[in-house]
Amino acid sequence: MSAAQGRSQASSHRSPQGGGTSIHPLIRQATEADLDHVLTLYLQSGLDSRVLEPAQARALFRRFAEYPSYRLFVACDAQGGAVVGSYALLVMHNLAHNGTPSAIAEDVVVAPERQGQGIGRLLMAHALQQARDAGCYKLALSSNAKRQAAHAFYESLGFQRHGFSFVVEI
Numbered sequence: 659m660s661a662a663q664g665r666s667q668a669s670s671h672r673s674p675q676g677g678g679t680s681i682h683p684l685i686r687q688a689t690e691a692d693l694d695h696v697l698t699l700y701l702q703s704g705l706d707s708r709v710l711e712p713a714q715a716r717a718l719f720r721r722f723a724e725y726p727s728y729r730l731f732v733a734c735d736a737q738g739g740a741v742v743g744s745y746a747l748l749v750m751h752n753l754a755h756n757g758t759p760s761a762i763a764e765d766v767v768v769a770p771e772r773q774g775q776g777i778g779r780l781l782m783a784h785a786l787q788q789a790r791d792a793g794c795y796k797l798a799l800s801s802n803a804k805r806q807a808a809h810a811f812y813e814s815l816g817f818q819r820h821g822f823s824f825v826v827e828i
Contacts (some may be wrong), residue, residue: 685780686731688719702769748790766782
């Protein structure tokens with residue numbers, strides 16, 4: 659993936675609340691320098707109750723490069739560059755579905771103080787575009803059954819409940 663494919667330009671639009679112009683964050687592929695901020699978002703949002711030590715996170719982040727299509731993206735505030743959201747995207751090649759790849763979005767998170775400002779919508783629009791650009795037939799994600807607000811959010815974006823998700827703790 660080229661640097662241009664992993665980036666979105668910051669843009670401005672009218673705030674839906676009528677409060678003037680708001681600036682959309684820049685969405686770009688994450689670097690190691692972003693990891694501390696991403697881990698903080700995981701804690702703040704309740705995605706994780708504890709996170710990796712920085713050295714562990716860097717080592718795992720470097721392993722992403724071993725996967726042909728596994729990327730971590732961040733949304734950075736256009737007025738200062740702070741990381742305000744993140745998601746991971748895996749594009750998987752399939753033998754089924756006539757060889758058409760599929761994509762999975764994971765670990766979608768927006769800073770609690772920035773929720774409701776359209777950042778999650780931008781992240782998911784970015785994920786959808788990345789999946790389309792990769793020729794995927796679907797973009798899937800899972801959400802904890804307790805996260806009713808997240809479910810409503812995903813449904814508002816056009817995601818549909820599909821099948822069942824099963825998990826076994828190991």
